[in-house]
Amino acid sequence: MDKELLEKIETLHNNEEHYSIIELVYSIDESERDYDVISLLARALNNTQNYDEALDHLMYIREDGIDDPLWHFRVGYSYFYKNEKDTAKQYLYKTIELMDGHKNIEILESSKRLYTLCFEDDDNGINFLKRTELFWKWFEENEEYISSMLQNNHDDLINFVSSGVKIISDNISFNITKNYKFIFTVDGKNYLFYLIPKIISSMPYKLREKWTFLPYLPSSEGINFSIEVQNKKIYMQEVFIKIEFDAENDKFDLIFYNSELNNLDREEAYNIFFIMMENSIGEGLSRIYIRYVDISNTKLYNMITLTELEEYMKKILQFYRKELITEPIKQYFSYTFEPKNTDMPRYDIIAGITSYYETINDYYSENVHDIVEISKCGARALFLSYTYDDENDNDDIRREILNERYEIQNRLEKEVLGHSGNEIGIVVGRAIGIYNIYIDLIVYDEDEFIKRAKILLAEYDRNFYISKLRKYSEIKNIFDY
Structure with a gap:
């Protein structure tokens, strides 16, 4: 590639002038466009959401790009944003393989992030509430056999019970003791602190006389083991x-x-x-x-x-x-931010409170692991937002805004999310920004939550928006669902 042309394209890219890159490359005779030029053209096309056109050019140079991690990344990127995630997985996985020892850490991290997001909503259409219901049905049907295996020290007990726990997730571990104590273990998967209590609260009453289920490892109370x-x-x-x-x-x-x-x-x-x-x-x-x-x-x-x-x-x-x-789930942390001058959601936040601080850190660092794992369990980490008008420096108006926020959150918790044992989700945090109010949620049945929330929120003369609790997720007006 001509060095001067490369420098010009990189300058335009750094200034986010992607359409100018496309015009520049298309002004060059096709015979003079080499592999590098076409690769950078595809990058610009991806950055302007012309994914099909980007793929046409990338497939044209496929033979030269087959061992190039950047080529695989750009193909995977195109397919991901075309919402063809099964195809995107293949190219992004290959990117990660080829990036071993590669100096471009940014591309490696982006590949890992997009690859993880390919599994978002990969829950086979079964929400967390239904999974919980199916697990307890399975446990009741097999309780007598499980008890027999437990008392007889059957070697296959853990494997058998694991087959039932997998109804909820492949990533949940547990212990069972002879006194019919079933202990779920978190094992560093912090998102389980916000899901397993719902499993426990849904336990059928007839099992409670015999079994004790715990949501995570309890204290050993000073025992020396x-x-x-x-x-x-x-x-x-x-x-x-x-x-x-x-x-x-x-x-x-x-x-x-x-x-x-x-x-x-x-x-x-x-x-x-x-x-x-x-x-x-x-x-x-x-x-x-x-x-x-x-x-x-x-x-x-x-x-x-x-x-x-x-x-x-x-x-x-x-x-x-x-x-x-x-x-x-009952421990809350307060946080403050310096608002940024950007349209990006949550960047206008002044102060907030959360019981799940990783989701706040992960949003800004673009770490998507926890919310994808939550999603794979059939639940969703979301935030609800609405804009408020606080242009007048008036204490009474500001007080009304805060009172309304508390009212909306309280009504969401009581009238939409429900009470212990019957809840369809939980509030894990809230925040106020210069322009927006945010309420952070984990919902166990997204469709049911939206149906109920629309009825409640229609009482307020505001537009309410909903998004997954991650950066760059689609934001939709809740009334458009």
Whole structure:
């Protein structure tokens, strides 16, 4: 490619003058358009939403591009935005393979993001409420057999029960004990903290006399048990913890030490420690209160044992007159932003509150993992928004706006989402921007939610919009559904 032409195209691209790139390339005689020129033309066509035209040019240079990750990325990009996601998967997966060791991190991250989004809404048309209903039906039908396998230590118990749990998701783990205790485990999949409680609340009453179902690993209440690592047992009492408490944010930062863990690879040592900690204080408390963990090369002054950690945390919270929260879904964080001058949704936010802080961070960093996993379970992470007029610097008008926001949210929770056991979703956060109000939701049946919400929101003289809780998702007027 002519160096001067390349520089001109890149300058136009950086200035987002994609139509100018298209005009420039089309002004060049076809015989003079080489592989690089056609590739950059396809990029510009993709950026102007001319996906079919981009594919025509990319397929023309297919033989030269077959080992080029950028060629695969641009083809995958075209198919993704044509909503032909099964085809897009193939090209994006190949891009990731070919990008191994490649310096273009931005393209690699974009490929991974689009590849993950290819699985969005990949729920076979079965929403989370229906999946939950089918799971409990399966469990009731097989309860007698499960009990028999449990009491007889049947080797195939876990595999059999897994076949039932997979009705909801392939990514849910669990433990079963002989006293008929069924414990779901989150295993670092934070989105499950917002889904599994719904499964538990939907448990049929006739099972409750015999079975106890828990949404995540409970505390071991200071019991000193061990975990085997490389043929060596590490006991809870042999793991030492130094603790710092952030009273402003109600968070604990930990430094741990254990001679056996210190001999492991650093990443492995962290993984083992987290497993031990979550089995000791429970997955709920771990998520709510543990902010930061580090490892020490030596035993430090004033360290306590892992078996003492939970009791210590409770005493500290009591000392500071803090309420002990045991359910992650009930813990809320406030946040503030500096509004940006852009039309991008949520960039006008001034302040907000959330019980699921990853969704806020993920929105701006374009991390889509959690919301795609939620979607694959048949649920949806969404936000509802509406514009308000606050041009007049009037306290009474501002108070009316805030009162209306609280009213809409409260009515959504009571009249649309429903009550415990019968809910079709939950509110996980809210925010106010310079121009918009936002209400963040996880809904278990999207169609039913929209049907109910439209009836309620029609009472207000506003346009309400709904979008998936991720950047660049389509935003639709809820009354257009």
